[in-house]
Amino acid sequence: MARSRTDTYRRFLYAALGFAALLGAALGVEALMALAVGGFALLFVSWGQARRGRAGLRVAREVYPSAFEDDAVPVSLVLDNRSRRTSWLVEIRDSFGPAVADRQALLEPGPLRGARRQRLVYRTACSRPWGIYAVGPLTLVASDPFGLFHAERSVPDVTPFAVFPRVWSVAGIEKLGARPSLSPREVTSTRPGQSLAYLGVRDFRSGDDLRRIHWPATARRGAPVVKEHEVDLVPYFTLLVDLDRSHRAGTGLKSTIEYLVRTSACLVWTAASRGDLVQVLGEGARTLEVPPGAGTLHATQALYELIQVQQEGRLSLLDLVEQHRMHIPAGSTAALLSGSMFLDLERLEEILGALQARGVRPVVVLVNKDSFLPIDRRAVPRQEAEAQARAATTLLRSRAIPGAILSAEHDLEAQLGRNDLFEER
Amino acid sequence: MTSVTAPPGDAALRILAARSVALYALSFHAAASALVAWRPSDVRRLGLCAMGLAMALILGESFGGIVDAGLEGTSRLRLRVTTAAAYGGLVVLALSAAIGTREARLLGQEALLFTVLQAAFLLLADLGRTHLGPIANALVLVVLASLRGGVVAAAAVTGGLALLGFFLALDHSARVLQAYPVGRADLLGATLRRAAASLAPVVVGLTVFFVLSPALPLPRIRFAVSVPRTMDDEVAAAYRRLVVLALAGSGLVFGVVRLLRRDRDRRPPLEETLPLERGAEEALPEPEPRARREYHGPRGRIVRAYVGVLARARETGFRSRPSQTPRDIAAHLPGPAGPLDTLTDLFVGARYGPDEPSEEQALAAERAGQAIAVGLGKKKRV
Numbered sequence: 001m002a003r004s005r006t007d008t009y010r011r012f013l014y015a016a017l018g019f020a021a022l023l024g025a026a027l028g029v030e031a032l033m034a035l036a037v038g039g040f041a042l043l044f045v046s047w048g049q050a051r052r053g054r055a056g057l058r059v060a061r062e063v064y065p066s067a068f069e070d071d072a073v074p075v076s077l078v079l080d081n082r083s084r085r086t087s088w089l090v091e092i093r094d095s096f097g098p099a100v101a102d103r104q105a106l107l108e109p110g111p112l113r114g115a116r117r118q119r120l121v122y123r124t125a126c127s128r129p130w131g132i133y134a135v136g137p138l139t140l141v142a143s144d145p146f147g148l149f150h151a152e153r154s155v156p157d158v159t160p161f162a163v164f165p166r167v168w169s170v171a172g173i174e175k176l177g178a179r180p181s182l183s184p185r186e187v188t189s190t191r192p193g194q195s196l197a198y199l200g201v202r203d204f205r206s207g208d209d210l211r212r213i214h215w216p217a218t219a220r221r222g223a224p225v226v227k228e229h230e231v232d233l234v235p236y237f238t239l240l241v242d243l244d245r246s247h248r249a250g251t252g253l254k255s256t257i258e259y260l261v262r263t264s265a266c267l268v269w270t271a272a273s274r275g276d277l278v279q280v281l282g283e284g285a286r287t288l289e290v291p292p293g294a295g296t297l298h299a300t301q302a303l304y305e306l307i308q309v310q311q312e313g314r315l316s317l318l319d320l321v322e323q324h325r326m327h328i329p330a331g332s333t334a335a336l337l338s339g340s341m342f343l344d345l346e347r348l349e350e351i352l353g354a355l356q357a358r359g360v361r362p363v364v365v366l367v368n369k370d371s372f373l374p375i376d377r378r379a380v381p382r383q384e385a386e387a388q389a390r391a392a393t394t395l396l397r398s399r400a401i402p403g404a405i406l407s408a409e410h411d412l413e414a415q416l417g418r419n420d421l422f423e424e425r
Numbered sequence: 426m427t428s429v430t431a432p433p434g435d436a437a438l439r440i441l442a443a444r445s446v447a448l449y450a451l452s453f454h455a456a457a458s459a460l461v462a463w464r465p466s467d468v469r470r471l472g473l474c475a476m477g478l479a480m481a482l483i484l485g486e487s488f489g490g491i492v493d494a495g496l497e498g499t500s501r502l503r504l505r506v507t508t509a510a511a512y513g514g515l516v517v518l519a520l521s522a523a524i525g526t527r528e529a530r531l532l533g534q535e536a537l538l539f540t541v542l543q544a545a546f547l548l549l550a551d552l553g554r555t556h557l558g559p560i561a562n563a564l565v566l567v568v569l570a571s572l573r574g575g576v577v578a579a580a581a582v583t584g585g586l587a588l589l590g591f592f593l594a595l596d597h598s599a600r601v602l603q604a605y606p607v608g609r610a611d612l613l614g615a616t617l618r619r620a621a622a623s624l625a626p627v628v629v630g631l632t633v634f635f636v637l638s639p640a641l642p643l644p645r646i647r648f649a650v651s652v653p654r655t656m657d658d659e660v661a662a663a664y665r666r667l668v669v670l671a672l673a674g675s676g677l678v679f680g681v682v683r684l685l686r687r688d689r690d691r692r693p694p695l696e697e698t699l700p701l702e703r704g705a706e707e708a709l710p711e712p713e714p715r716a717r718r719e720y721h722g723p724r725g726r727i728v729r730a731y732v733g734v735l736a737r738a739r740e741t742g743f744r745s746r747p748s749q750t751p752r753d754i755a756a757h758l759p760g761p762a763g764p765l766d767t768l769t770d771l772f773v774g775a776r777y778g779p780d781e782p783s784e785e786q787a788l789a790a791e792r793a794g795q796a797i798a799v800g801l802g803k804k805k806r807v
Contacts, residue, residue, distance in 0.1 A: 005600070008555045009593060016564050023568070027524065031571035031578035031640035038586050038631045045623055077701075080709055088615060089601050101697035107605035108701060109612060119704030124697070145619035146590060147597025 005141075010148045013039060046144035053142035054151035056083025056114070059092060061138060066162040066300065067098070067126050077106070077120045077138075084114040091141040097133025098126040098163045129253070130165040130261065130307045134158050164303040165262045167269035168413050172402065172421035173335075173363070199228040236279075236292065236332030237271035239264055240324065242317035243284030243309055247339030249379075250372030254408050256339045257311045259367045263406065264306050266416050267335055267365075272299035276333075280305065281324050285312035311339065318347050321355075330359040340369045341388050341405060342380065345395055352399055363422065364396055364403040371407040437602040439613050444599050446675045447592035448550065449482050452543050452559055453671050454588055455566035458581035459536035462573035463529060477544050479674040483681045485550035505553060512542075512558075516565055523572070527646050532569060539566050556596065560589065574642030579635035587628050594620035606700045723787035724775045730787075730794035731772035734760070737798045751776075761800040764793035 017039035024032030062076040075096065081087050088110035093103050104124060112118050136158035143150050201214050204224035217225040241264050249256050264280065271278050275294065280302050282288035288309050290302045315323075317338045328334050334355060343366075355362045368389070370379040380388075389405055396403035402422030406415060415421065456474055464470070519535045539562055546558035563585065570581035598616040720728045735745070738758055745754050755769040771790040775782050782790075 006555055008557055009560070009596075012557055012561065016561065020564075020568060023520070024571075027572075027643055029571055029574070029578075029641070029643055030638065031574060031582050031635075032568060034631055034634055034640070035567065035571060035582045035586065038582065038627050041627050041630065042586065042590060042624070045627065049623060082709065088612065088619065089598065091601070099697070103697070105605070105698045106701050107601060107698075108703075109602070109605075111615065112706070115709045117707045117709050119707075121702040121704065122699040123702075124699065143597065143601075145597070145616070145623050146593035147600065148593065 005143070005147065005150055009146075010043070013043060013148070017043075042146075043148060046146050046148040049144040050142060050149035050151040052083070052085065053087060053144070054140065054153050056081055056085070057087060057090060057140050057142060057153065058082060059138050059140050059155055061094065061136065061157055061159075063135060063159075063161070065159065066164060066304065068164045069126055069128075069130060069166045071126050072123055073098075073126060074121050074123050075104075075135075077122070079108055079112065079118045079120060081112045081114055081116055081118075086110065086114060087112040087142065088145075089143060091143075092120075093139040093141070094122075094135070095137065096124050096135050097161060098128045099124045100127040126163045128163065130163050130265075132308065133161045133163060135161045162304050162307060164300075164307060165265045166413075167266050167303075168416050169273070170266050170270045170416045170421070171419045172404070172416075173267060173270050201225045202228055235274070235276040236329055237267075237276040238324075238328050238332060238334045239267055239271075239278070239280045240317065240320055240334065240336050241280065241282035241288060241306075241309070242320070242336075242338040242340070243282045243288065243311050243313040244316055244339060245312050245314065246377075247367075247369050248311045248375055249369040250375070250408060254372055256367050256369045256372055257309075259406055259412060260311070260337060260339055261306055261309065262412055263337060263365060263367070263416065265303055267337070268302045268306070269299055271333075272296065272302070278302060279327070281320065281327070282309060283313045283315040283320055285310040316343075318343060318351055321351050325354070328355065328358075328360050333361045333363060335363040335365065337365045337367075339367050341366045341385065341392055343392070345391055348392075349395055349399070352401055356399065356401075362401050364392075364401060366392060366403070366405045368405055368407040371409060373408075437599060439611070440595055440599045440602060440616065442679045443613055443617075444592065444595035445482060445486050446679045447588060447595050448547070448556060448559060449479060449678045450671055450675055451563050451585065451588040451592050452478050452482070452547060453674060454584050455563035455570070455581065456536075456540040456543050457671075458570035458577060458585070459566040460540060462570040462577045462581070463533035463536045474540060475671065475674045478547060479677050481544040481547040482550060482678055485548040487681070501553065508558075512561070519565075520568070523569075524643070527643065529646055532572065532646075536566065536569050539569065556592075560592070563589070571640070572643040572646075574640045576639075578640040578642070579632075582640075583628055583631045583635065586631065587624050590624040590627075591617070591620050594623075605698050720775075723782040723784055726787040727771050727775040727782055727790040730790040731768055731776075734758075734768060734794050734797050734801075737801055741801050743801075758797075759801065760797040764796040764800070768793040768797065 017036045020032050020039070021036030024030070024034075024036060058080040060078045060080075062078065063073065067073050073096070075094065077092060077094070079090065079092070087108075090108040090110065090112065092106045092108065094106070095103050104122060106120070106122055108118065108120060136156070138155040138157050140153045140155065141150050201217050202225065204213065204218075204226050208226045212226040214225050214227045241260060243260070247256055250258070252258070268278055268280060272294065277292045277294050278290070278299065279292040280288060280290035288305055290298075290305050293301070317336060321334075321336060348364075352362050352364070366389075368385065370385045379385075392405070393403070404415075404421050406412065453475055456478065457471055460470065460474060519538070523532050523535055543559060543562045543566065546562050550556055550559060567581045567585040571578045594616050598612050602612065719725075731751075735754070738745075738760070741759075743758060745757070749757075751769050751773055755765050758765060768790055771782065771786055771793070774780075775786075775790075
């Protein structure tokens with residue numbers, strides 16, 4: 001917008017016309033005074049036109065408040081001309097936080113007639129990494145026909161915009177529970193329910209749906225008999241995220257928080273996509289608690305909570321699991337995502353055993369924080385880290401628990417997409 | 426995406442060409458006015474002037490960027506400051522000498538000098554972000570012509586201001602269109618119409634002024650004996666020739682600049698200029714008329730008394746917020762407490778209560794209103 005305007009002419013006219021007025025008055029030359037008066041009249045008219053041009057204009061923004069990294073986002077602007085005059089060359093400046101550029105400058109060349117509304121759309125991209133950004137304020141600039149004066153109106157329309165981490169399908173998780181089918185509700189239990197799987201027949205009771213009457217059996221018995229079906233078991237996925245501040249390491253894209261949030265997002269999205277009921281639990285600077293729910297909207301809510309977490313918690317992952325053990329239903333999958341490999345393996349084994357005993361399928365993902373740049377504490381020596389990784393792998397293998405270790409040298413997208421992510425260890 | 430400037434569309438090119446024409450017309454008008462005022466004006470000289478200025482502008486608009494491209498920001502600023510200082514000094518010196526000596530011959534030489542300078546500025550027209558050089562020099566030429574008085578001065582001032590306005594309007598449109606990927610916006614006609622509408626009162630006003638009060642020349646000018654004084658009919662003939670030459674030169678400038686002009690602007694990196702997709706234009710919904718409740722009888726008299734007190738209080742500078750209740754307002758209103766409480770109670774009952782107030786209550790409210798109005802004192806002068 002700065003390129004489109006200049007104050008040079010206006011300042012020059014102030015000086016030159018003032019000089020002409022003085023010269024004209026001093027020499028008694030009327031033409032020079034007329035030049036000065038005419039010039040100042042022109043400046044005055046321009047000033048008034050710029051003000052009037054801005055007075056009737058209103059602008060508002062309409063944008064869906066979230067998107068994934070690198071998504072193209074259409075932003076709608078509603079420009080109202082509430083005056084009776086036609087508007088021309090209206091410049092609009094927006095500030096879309098997730099974009100690389102600080103400002104987005106737009107031009108509505110006109111004509112925008114009086115008492116009319118114009119809908120405008122610009123497209124930009126979420127080029128910045130996941131997080132909550134501000135969108136706005138909007139600025140409207142109207143000018144006089146000569147571009148001498150620019151009247152600006154700032155619209156304090158600042159709204160938050162959530163950028164979610166890009167999600168990749170975690171190929172390994174599809175095998176957990178062996179239900180990579182199109183129908184997410186095919187697992188049933190041999191209890192009376194509403195599934196399509198046939199269980200048997202029983203005597204008619206008051207309140208039963210007449211459409212369920214099994215007419216051949218009714219004819220045979222001489223009394224009404226209804227069909228019974230099995231109950232659906234809803235697949236259930238619980239993610240327990242380690243947000244212990246002692247596991248902070250690395251900076252920017254290569255940091256434990258980055259790996260934890262991205263891996264969590266991918267696990268949640270994959271589970272939600274296949275139809276699971278998903279819940280997320282963690283204890284960071286504030287409690288992360290996404291109650292169980294299904295569908296894209298719920299997954300989006302989970303992502304929204306995940307991008308706000310901070311690795312500032314004081315509760316270890318194992319304590320977190322202990323605390324929420326009762327919230328993990330039997331027959332479900334529980335993913336334990338740790339920011340460090342250095343967990344108390346004995347206690348981990350005990351907890352995993354307890355989960356398995358209740359019919360929960362545990363999955364363990366460990367982020368090797370010592371592979372990242374150390375921040376506030378020294379990294380563990382390489383040999384020690386390798387020994388711990390072997391010990392953890394042995395433990396998981398001995399209990400037939402799927403697990404994976406993610407390190408800084410791994411390309412996260414490629415690693416999470418591997419089919420054998422949970423198999424080789 | 427940080428975009429670079431898209432090539433200007435045909436609309437921007439037309440406006441750029443029109444801007445060049447306006448600049449040419451302003452330059453030629455100013456130069457011709459000064460020359461006609463102070464030098465013998467014949468067709469050959471004016472034709473030479475018109476050709477020279479047109480060629481200078483065409484060369485400047487087409488190839489001036491070559492000079493610009495070779496200069497860094499600091500060098501450009503240094504050049505601009507040095508040139509401005511030198512030029513300012515020259516203007517002051519020239520005007521001081523002309524006014525001091527009051528020699529017509531010297532004024533004629535200065536008119537010629539600044540005409541040559543105008544051509545030089547046009548050659549460098551594409552240097553920098555603005556066209557301040559040719560504009561400033563054109564104004565100096567107009568000032569020189571103004572000193573002559575009569576029709577020449579009137580035409581120089583009126584025409585100069587009008588052409589300056591057209592140039593500024595076209596420059597503004599071109600600048601804005603070049604800064605954005607606009608697409609198919611054709612604003613040439615609209616720009617000219619808007620500029621004409623804004624300039625009309627000023628130009629008409631100046632014309633009327635010069636008709637009613639013909640401009641007097643600089644007093645006590647000494648003309649050389651050999652140079653006869655120019656008569657008004659000669660000036661009129663000169664202006665007819667001038668218009669023909671200006672039209673021919675403008676046509677040449679428009680055609681050549683449209684053919685050769687290329688855009689070279691680049692945007693600052695942290696601002697992206699994005700194309701806008703325009704949806705269908707729709708009429709704004711009519712604002713709903715504010716429903717005013719009608720009050721009749723004693724209820725109406727009480728409400729009117731209260732509203733009258735509030736209006737009177739506003740005149741004295743009292744401001745109430747929409748969130749304030751009548752009792753809040755009464756607590757802050759600088760009036761006599763007794764009548765204020767009475768009126769507030771009566772108003773609340775009349776405005777929100779179910780029962781119709783009595784005639785006595787209406788009278789009491791009106792009396793309280795008058796007492797409060799007296800207590801509020803005189804109107805605050807703004």
